Amino acid sequence: LTEQLFAGVDIGGTKISVLITDGGGRAVGRAKKKSKPEKGFRGVMDRAAQTVAEACDAAGVDVGSIKAAGVGAPSPILPNGTAINATNMGWKNVPLAEALRERLKMPVFAENDCNAGTFGEYALGKRQRKGTLIGLFMGTGLGGGLVMNGKLVTGDNSMAAEIGHMTVNVDGRPCGCGKRGCLEAYASKTGMAYAFKEAILLEKRESILPKLMEDAGYDNVRSSLLKRAWDEGDAVVREALAQAARYLGVAAGNLITLLGPETIVFGGGVFDALGKELLPLVKASTKEHAFPPQSLADTSLELAQLGDDAVALGAMAYARSRLLAPS
Numbered sequence: 122l123t124e125q126l127f128a129g130v131d132i133g134g135t136k137i138s139v140l141i142t143d144g145g146g147r148a149v150g151r152a153k154k155k156s157k158p159e160k161g162f163r164g165v166m167d168r169a170a171q172t173v174a175e176a177c178d179a180a181g182v183d184v185g186s187i188k189a190a191g192v193g194a195p196s197p198i199l200p201n202g203t204a205i206n207a208t209n210m211g212w213k214n215v216p217l218a219e220a221l222r223e224r225l226k227m228p229v230f231a232e233n234d235c236n237a238g239t240f241g242e243y244a245l246g247k248r249q250r251k252g253t254l255i256g257l258f259m260g261t262g263l264g265g266g267l268v269m270n271g272k273l274v275t276g277d278n279s280m281a282a283e284i285g286h287m288t289v290n291v292d293g294r295p296c297g298c299g300k301r302g303c304l305e306a307y308a309s310k311t312g313m314a315y316a317f318k319e320a321i322l323l324e325k326r327e328s329i330l331p332k333l334m335e336d337a338g339y340d341n342v343r344s345s346l347l348k349r350a351w352d353e354g355d356a357v358v359r360e361a362l363a364q365a366a367r368y369l370g371v372a373a374g375n376l377i378t379l380l381g382p383e384t385i386v387f388g389g390g391v392f393d394a395l396g397k398e399l400l401p402l403v404k405a406s407t408k409e410h411a412f413p414p415q416s417l418a419d420t421s422l423e424l425a426q427l428g429d430d431a432v433a434l435g436a437m438a439y440a441r442s443r444l445l446a447p448s
């Protein structure tokens with residue numbers, strides 16, 4: 122199967138990234154395009170299909186030679202490839218896999234982007250894995266995924282493993298989902314924006330963030346700026362990130378208590394920029410929240426390895442697995 126070619130498609134609110142890989146996940150071509158969600162679902166699907174064609178050009182292969190495509194998108198996705206609700210794309214119940222299948226004339230399998238990213242870490246990460254793996258990805262939001270027995274777990278309702286919306290503080294901050302105290306309300310850029318606004322605008326604390334940000338809002342501070350502020354010792358930014366790490370540890374501890382996984386990986390833009398700084402804080406907090414205490418020794422807390430390509434690679438690996446073992 123390693124000689125066969127696959128496409129991995131990562132559809133996000135700002136861009137579409139496509140990788141063409143061999144069966145082992147080695148990239149042979151890639152392309153990128155703005156996703157332009159304002160053009161509607163069909164417009165985004167057209168652009169995704171074009172991006173696949175461009176990536177094939179870059180790889181010097183025909184679209185017809187691709188065995189299957191995997192697509193990851195920011196929505197819960199049913200086994201038939203329907204995207205139920207992608208708020209930042211403006212999609213509700215759209216036939217994601219089917220629309221791409223029609224355009225690309227090949228088998229297409231769709232998964233939630235963070236599920237895909239988690240599956241990629243499981244199937245293509247450096248270490249050979251067999252046990253349970255949980256992925257937590259901190260960027261604009263907090264996405265998660267769960268692989269058990271070599272398969273993504275999405276529950277009997279196909280909607281499970283939305284780890285970012287597990288409650289970690291019952292009386293906590295409001296979350297974009299309408300609940301309170303979700304993990305995402307603390308451990309994400311959207312969540313940290315609360316801490317920034319409170320400290321800088323309300324308490325008038327000093328921070329280099331306003332200067333670094335220029336006119337951009339606090340809702341989605343670039344990870345590279347968070348890293349710069351951290352390096353310069355900015356107390357407001359360090360506290361917000363430490364709080365994010367603390368709540369990630371609460372979630373990781375609970376997940377260890379529930380599932381006793383072999384591995385939890387931490388990825389996404391914030392960890393790609395600040396992984397070395399944050400991982401020790403996450404570990405310290407996890408230690409306080411896992412039970413029994415000795416269960417900690419059996420779970421490895423690690424940084425994700427696939428970086429920016431995690432979703433595209435994971436979607437490719439997911440398509441490959443579905444092709445091998447249709448379910």
Ligand SMILES: [Zn+2]
Binds near residue numbers: 286296298299305306
């Ligand atoms: Zn929530």
